[in-house]
Amino acid sequence: MTATAETPVRLTQFAHGGGCACKIPPGELEDVLGGLTAAPPAAGDTPLLVGLATGDDAAVVALPARGGAAQAVVSTADFFTPVVDDPYDWGRIAAANALSDVYAMGGRPVLAVNLLAWPRDVLPFDLAREVLRGGLEVAAEAGCHVGGGHSVDDPEPKYGMAVTGLADPERLLRNDAGRPGLPLTLTKPLGLGVLNNRHKATGERFAQAVATMVALNRDASVAALAAGASCATDVTGFGLLGHLHKLARASGVTAVVDTAAVPCLDGAREAVRDGYVSGGTRRNLEWVAPHTDFGDTDTGTRLLLADAQTSGGLLVAGEIPGHPVIGELVPRGPHSVILK
Template identity: 85%
Template sequence: MTPTRQATVRLTQFAHGGGCACKIPPGELEEVVSGLTVPQLAGGDTPLLVGLATGDDAAVVTLPGRPGTAVVCTADFFTPVVDDPYDWGRIAAANALSDVYAMGGRPVLAVNLLAWPRDRLPFELAREVLRGGLDIATEAGCHVGGGHSVDDPEPKYGMAVTGVADPERLLRNDTGRPGLPLSLTKPLGLGVLNNRHKVTGERFAQAVATMTALNRDAAEAALAAGATCATDVTGFGLLGHLHKLAKASGVTAVLDTAAVPYLEGAREAVRDGFVSGGTRRNLEWVAPWTGFGSTDADTRLLLADAQTSGGLLVAGEVPGAPVVGELVPYDGSHTIVLE
């Protein structure tokens, strides 16, 4: 791709939202799936270990005749989060692979999911997006075997990923217990920096580096430390994903707001008003279950910031990751308490 073409096309201007901030709001999504039940299929030789019930990061099923192997399946795609097509492809692929890592799995096969406005954007840009995705999957040791594409007014890209895991050593969002510390493996602030990039064109290398970093090492470290409970922090923000983990585990999470790490420039982006609608909806959704205490408004927004390809939130200590809180017995009214 020529530098001239890349400089003249701003992909973020072709999307109504950016990255995981374009997800359907969690409260609305809960209403959509609330009436759905997972049937018990005849035969019973491939039991579903993780499904819809707790809103975990991926589905997990065991293989017939292979009791020590589980299959992990997920799909994730979104609108452009940055203007550079190669970087967007890398970010989207790392984000999709993260769901497998968040379950304690290893990705083995991915297929591309591409929506492209063929009459508005040149296909040379789509090629760069796919190249970015391929490079990240290759770094992860994951095959890419084709995919599916549609003509769409708005560009979207991601992957459907299949991985494998030990069914006895999964990371789930419903296995937290009182007394466990909470570790966060990437800093927050991706959403507000991406929104600033979309509005102003400013490029934040620290955000791109964070979003393209695989969660592989963090997942391996969590498993090695004996963790069984984790989730990744993406479109619902730290508070949203922590609420789901605490609710599924029947505990309350006490969050030490002073210990939470942020990317350089994140607080300034909030101060200057670069907060997405997705972030504000996240905060509104978790508010009824959260004891905010004296936490200021900007910090609340950062804690609810809609992350794209964020880190893992692990119930347990992970070497090198800050401890940002702990799980305690459910207090009867809050899933999260901020201190």
């Protein structure tokens, strides 16, 4: 399939998956990463504060003390195939998603570089320019410099960013810092995956999904730190259930979720009902099933809770003004997640 001036380009048709639903399944990824450790630098004065151990959102290293306030560097990378047909919107979404990992650690993004894979003989470069323009505008909104990047000729288009941020090493948001008694707050509604999948299949455009995905998690991160939170993660390709499981497992607690309190986008339940569920979402549900007490939760709700989100919200162990509390952390039981 080659795009021409006479043929309207639907970018989602050039990708086998869409957005964070194209991630390697969590179970397979953990098998790959299992046992991989890196030896610390021989004479390092920059200790690694967050690495591979708990599968957190980004790596964090402490900077050497040179007087003044302590600082840490937050480092992450995220890129994916087209999640929407509009190249400018795809660029905005991918940038917001990449920046989110820094916000999920309690950091402030300061520098990003573009990661672009492009089928140069198939898709015109003016579309790539629109993708990059969208990413540049969202980075500017975040107050983050974009200093170049890297591109490759690839049969499938992909875009994202590698992002560097700064954080206070004493005020990080980590996925292993949860403790019993803390409420769970979710800062964006679910349903992005099924709406994006419907968009890919039918061409229908869901403005509410695009607006949610391009929204930065900056304010939610600042509010979480102001509220004294120390535990958070962002909800992306592994779905709410997958990220809850990882957080509960890393923190040695159980997460109890009030399913009726979980916000969903307009049209999301209808998209599940009509079968617009990605393979990534089904794999998420399969992965968390042994660790989850589903109670009498219906299949549609289970699929929404496992829905592979792209540029989703923050899941914070703490109460954040203006956002719904969807559950709480309790002492560790037989399951890492319990649905009520």
